[in-house]
Amino acid sequence: MSVRLVFSAEDLLPVYDLVVIGAGPAGMAAAVEASKAGVRVAVLDENPRPGGQIYREITRNRPDERTYLGADYWKGRELANAFTECNADHAAKATVWSIDPAEAPGNDRHRVGVTAAGIARMIETPAVILATGAQERPMPVPGWTLPGVMTAGAAQIALKSSGLVPSGPIVLAGCGPLLYLLAGQLIDAGASNLTLLDTSQSTFRWNVLRGLPGFVLSPYLAKGLGLLFKTRRSIRVVTGVRSLEVLGRDRAESVRFATARGTETIDAATVLLHQGVIPSINLASAAGCPLIWNEAQRAFEPEADAVGRTPKQGILIAGDGAGIGGAQAAEIAGRIAAVAALADQGRMPRDASAASIERLRQQREKFLRGRSFLDALYAPRQVFLVPADPETIVCRCEEIPAGKLREAIALGPPGPNQLKTFVRCGMGPCQGRLCASTVTEIMATERGLSPGEVGTYRLRSPVKPVRLAELAGLPHAPRALKAVTGRDPVDHHLNETELPS
Amino acid sequence: MLNRLREIEEAVSFTFDGKRMRAQRGDMLASALLAAGVDHVRQSVVSGAPRAPYCLMGVCFECLVTIDGVQNRQACLVEVEEGMTVLSQHGAMDPLARFHEDEGRQP
The missing domain is CATH 3.50.50.60 (FAD/NAD(P)-binding domain)
Incomplete structure (x- = not known):
């Protein structure tokens, strides 16, 4: 078979x-x-x-x-x-x-x-x-629309599918396990001139500690620690990064970042952003x-x-x-x-399926163990969810900056769907995939609500572009044809000579 | 841009804005363009700023190009094929482009 x-x-x-x-x-x-x-x-x-x-x-x-x-x-x-x-x-x-x-x-x-x-x-x-x-969760920072900026996931896809590594100097920036995994893969693939800017929150948080006992039993523990040590041994890792900006005219040329120790600018031909997946x-x-x-x-x-x-x-x-x-x-x-x-x-049969579902659920438990620890440890910083700079683009397709969104929010639209009609955010070809989460976060912050209360875009089909010719070529039921043309389908002998002029 | 860890073993050739390029068979077009040294594949429809493939997995729609006459194809979801003609996209599409062309032809 x-x-x-x-x-x-x-x-x-x-x-x-x-x-x-x-x-x-x-x-x-x-x-x-x-x-x-x-x-x-x-x-x-x-x-x-x-x-x-x-x-x-x-x-x-x-x-x-x-x-x-x-x-x-x-x-x-x-x-x-x-x-x-x-x-x-x-x-x-x-x-x-x-x-x-x-x-x-x-x-x-x-x-x-x-x-x-x-x-x-x-x-x-x-x-x-x-x-x-x-x-990947969008990470709207100044300059993130410049050529040379990609997601960490994109670099990993290029590596897996075609054995391609980005041009150096490479700056990986953001938070989450994938960032360290990719750093490890790039190091092993021989990429040089790599810097990792870790934007995770460095302060102590109780909810992180609560998840720790579960993570100790997770199969991902050894892998995670191994990656952390390897990355720190091989490349420069900067922790506590609390602001980030990609600089360049027509493409990424450098990255400016700040930590508690001060501000620094480093050269970059490729910037790989990542702050978790959604x-x-x-x-x-x-x-x-x-x-x-x-x-x-x-x-x-x-x-x-x-x-x-x-x-x-x-x-x-x-x-x-x-x-x-x-x-x-x-x-x-x-x-x-x-x-x-x-x-x-x-x-x-009901009983057989129930038994097999139960067995599978127990197997899955092992892999979900410790997930809450990772979620809490790598929770993105607020400053990277809600861009402070009014010029930072949030909706890449329609180029709507954060400041314009805030102005429109102040006019009182009830939710992201109405906001859309004010400024066109989320109405470009990506259909909100790269701005929905940021728009919700900004609105929640402005209104003092939880993102769950704010909600997100109401999405409609087609969720991916489809050509009119494809829709027109769909096979139609006889009664649908009659409803549109007013004639029985047997009378449809459309050919060149019969076309209306 | 991207660099190949191994040389191309089984080449397919295509053109981008008239320039001849090579890719490894099985490469997705967006990756192949970046590996061939292409910096950006289109200009934004709003400001005209240069844009390049961003997610490589069909989510961001930054890699839209014209392939064999069909506009707005996601280059990261299309496998390179021998003889493909690829064009970059500049700004917003002009729905009246054909009309202007016809007008220009009037004596």
Whole structure:
């Protein structure tokens, strides 16, 4: 048995028992688990090969050639192999731009809008697992739109997928485990002239200490300590960084930063920013799944129960898209969601599914242990969530600076959705992905509310660009054609001569 | 910009604003452009400031380019293919561009 690769949306079946969106750890695991039950599964993913961001190009990379990627990366091999051997349909290079949830009584099928190879289709399914993963939390600092500035995740993706390292001098700035992981990988890959500016809060906080006993038992403890020692031994690490600015005319040339000891400017050809990851919520939100504020992780996440069911019947979420837990927790969450989705459809006996979900949840516990410690330890500083300088761009697409947002907020719009109509923040091509969290934080600060009370953008389909020609080329039902043209489809013999002049 | 740890083994060639470039088969276009020494791929639609790929994972929409005549494609989600014609994008799209062209042709 092996996965069927689908490159055009035309080659997808019109109906599946389960549609999985995303081929990262959660998505691959969900597909493997569900296909064991012999159901028709489609996995839709944007990239040419499976793995998601964490296991990017895992099916093509060879450990002897890219040792610098580290042991945790190669853990993805086993799952990717199982995925390529399962009997799902894998639509690669496919973009999902909408989910119409089944709302009408008597209809339990969701419609998933997908484009692959320039052809769009609406495929139907009673169950969708969203395995859309995470994105990096935006870090709006002066100069972050300059060429030469990328996210730390971007540098890691370039390293994993093509063996590319950024031009030096390289400055890594921000906080979170990924920053140190990337520093370690770049050092091992032979990158030179590297500086790490750690913006984590250096003051003692009780909530950090509370999470410590859990972290002592975490499998990530040894790895984290190892990385910290290695980084500090090999490169310059500056802690307690409390302000940061990228300088340059048409590209990044230097970084100016401040600590309690003073201000310093260092040369930089590449600046890699990172302050943690947050769930990718666009598709879930546009499908109508309610969002909740996670204070510990300082991000919105879709409301879901312990197995990933959202309040929308038949729409489940697995992995980092439901709240950050890391790749190994995501893999198990994918299996859990698959079992739950099949059990809900009556395709798996209740008691067997309950037992297997229980067993998987216990396995996942191990990887979630200590997460609260990491969340608290690497909580971003307020100054990097809410830019103080009025000139700092918040919405990159529409170039809306923080000062303009504050002025508009003072005019009294009730929430981010109304703010949007005042200044166009979040209305560019990224659809708020790179400004939503900052806009919420600024509004919360200005109003003295919690971000959960402020809320975030209401997102709508299409969540990714879709061409009019693709929409026009969708197969239409006869009654839909009649509703638009007023004629029976059998009378439609549209050809050149019949076109209205 | 990005540097290759290993030389290109299986090359595919494409053009960017008319300039011939090489990439390794399997490279995503945004990474390939940065590895070929391209500094920025477009100018912002608001101020015209230069912009370059930022997230490389389909989130930020900074790497929008025109590929084989199709505008606003995310270069980080497209695999480089032999003979691809890639153009940078400058400022906002002019929806009346064709109209102006036609107007210019009037005697």
